[in-house]
Amino acid sequence: MSRHTRVRGLLAATGIAVAVAMTSAGAQALPATAPPATEAASTAVDAWITMPGVTTPTEAQLPFRSSSAQGPVVVGVEPQVRFQRVTGFGAAITDSSAHVLYWLSQQQRDDVMRKLFDPVAGAGISFLRQPIGASDFVADKAYSYDDMPAGQKDYALRHFSIAHDEAQILPLLRQAKKLNPALKIVASPWSPPGWMKDGDSMIDGKVIDSPAIYRAYAGYLVKFVQAYRKAGIKVDYLTVQNEPQALRRKDYPGTDLPWWQEARIVDQLGPALRAADLDTKILGFDHNWGLHPGDVTSYQAVHEDPMYSYPYDLMSTGAARWMPGTAYHCYYADASAQTALKASFPGKDVMMTECEGAYVETFLSVMQNWGTGAIAWNIALDQNHGPHVGGCGTCNGTITVNSTTKAVTYNDQYRDIAHFAKFVPAGSVRIASTFRDTTYGPDPVRTVAFATPDHRTVVVAWNPGKSAKTFTVVSGDRAFDSTLAPGAVATYHWR
Structure with a gap:
């Protein structure tokens, strides 16, 4: 979809956002x-x-x-x-982003990180989304933090390890946090470990409907937050599944997670975070402003309910007590969906946690519709929109690192993020x-x-x-x- 085409869709909400917000959801008395x-x-x-x-x-x-x-x-x-x-504005240091940033010399990389995160000398990026394990943007292959041989399970999570992230991702996160101490992080899994799913694979399939699996998955996410904290990185927010309505992922991690299963996982995760003395907040949903026609077709093909009201159904469950907000993506419908949800659940926050090709029009629309934060997608990619394994073959980075010359290009998305992140701090x-x-x-x-x-x-x-x-x-x-x-x-x- 072209930028011009999506702009018109986004701005359909923008013109009415203030009026709707004030009459439906009520302005906050701050x-x-x-x-x-x-x-x-x-x-x-x-x-x-x-x-x-x-x-x-x-x-x-x-x-x-x-x-x-x-x-x-x-x-x-x-x-x-x-x-x-406001919570913040930013992008995502995916495995691919870390990979291309490490093509640069230490001096080049330090300069790039300063221009990305320093609030005075750079864009002041203040909010990052981190994949928990692999997304489609990996340099090699899909991975989780507890991979097991086919047919084997690890309910006790004895094989859990974030070793994959120690070489590149965590050093970049620590550097980003040093450059901008106010930096916040929301972390999202594209899939649980394959052994927790009915197909024994991170690609496609469903989470096994079992209390033991729900407990194990909650424990897996808690261990991730604990391991990152031990490595010097606080995870401020968690979602339990990236794009839970995107069925039939054939070449990269993804999970068909209906709202009732997400609620069961959150009912395990909320108490587990509290028991571990972690203040990480859980965000629900983590998908588009509206159900994409392609996803409707996928549901119909497997004779499932399309779940048009997923975020409403989820927030209407008892699990909502553990979720202070809902995460949205920008790829279908428009940001007025945020205001509608806010009107129905005024005590809950909304934010945008992913948007490939996020420009100023996206950020304007998100914030005019009660968004507490807005996050683009990859912070850095190469000139060929990668590296990636499956998934999006046309995605662009906030910056581009040329794989041959190692030249760095700061794209329009970089400057559009800076218009917000540099001047609108958290709080x-x-x-x-x-x-x-x-x-x-x-x-x-x-x-x-x-x-x-x-x-x-x-x-x-x-x-x-x-x-x-x-x-x-x-x-x-x-x-x-x-x-x-x-x-x-x-x-x-x-x-």
Whole structure:
């Protein structure tokens, strides 16, 4: 699917997100605090502007003026109307990503990691998704942390080991955490070990419907969190299955996991995490905003219920007490699904944990629809969209590492992540931003706004149109004017 095509689908939700969120789910009553008396308010707005295909951002200062004079196009920022708190923004250090990053010299790799994770010198990536075992993006073959010979089981998990990750993945994670101590991690399995499934394989199949297997799988995930913590990496969130509605994975790990089985696993996992004194949170679902027609066909082919309301059914079970939120992917439908779920379960969070080709329009839509965080897919791949074993043959990395020249290219996704991660730290709160255009021009500017813990206001704006857009941003009695070229993205921030 082209970027242009998906943009239109995503933005179908964006235009109504604030109104729906305020009327259906209810804005959060979070305190609006003034800056400390020792901190003077900004006299100008800092702007950080990028263009598609342009490597270096443009930085500028825009003067404030009185809001009494407003032009025909106005973005209104309302700090007193507050919504969800932010967890972070980022991508995933898959096995493939780690592999291509280790093609680089230590000096090159250090420079790349700084540009990815350093909040001052780089993009400030603050949220990572880590596969638990293999995904389709592996350099060699599928693996879990407790592989067994065919026909054998390991209920006691005596063979559990994260040795596979010790050479490349864990050193990168430790380096990322050092560069950005606020970094959060959500970890997701593409499959349990094969011996826990009816086909004795990580590829396709179902989890065996057995209390002993559910306990073993919960223990497996707890051991993963413990092992990572011992290795210096805290896992903040877990999901129990990547894309549980994607049946018939024929060449890479995947599991058909109905909602009732996920609930049974979570009912084991929640108490097991607590008993191990781990504060890792469980997220439910971890799949698309809507059920993809291809997945419907897969269900029909095996005479199964398509489970159109999977996240609702899951959150309606007793297992919901162990799940503070739901994870979504971007590959079908649009982010308004997040607002709908939030309206039904207002005490639960929503976030996007995977989106290949995540650009600013994706992040805007996710955040306007109650998302606490947004994560792209591979943080790095080669020029041939790999290495990978099965699965996606057209996926791109946030950066590209050339397998021959070792040249590093920072793609548009890198800069679009930076517009959020660099300026909107964890603990920020989304605030209301409205748009008025009395010219009724096509492709209006899209915005989302935040209040940060250090008392800054941040507005991310994108011009999706084919002509330049001039507009006024108004916040209280102050305003500033800006013009964005076609396709340009700007992050404005002030105290």
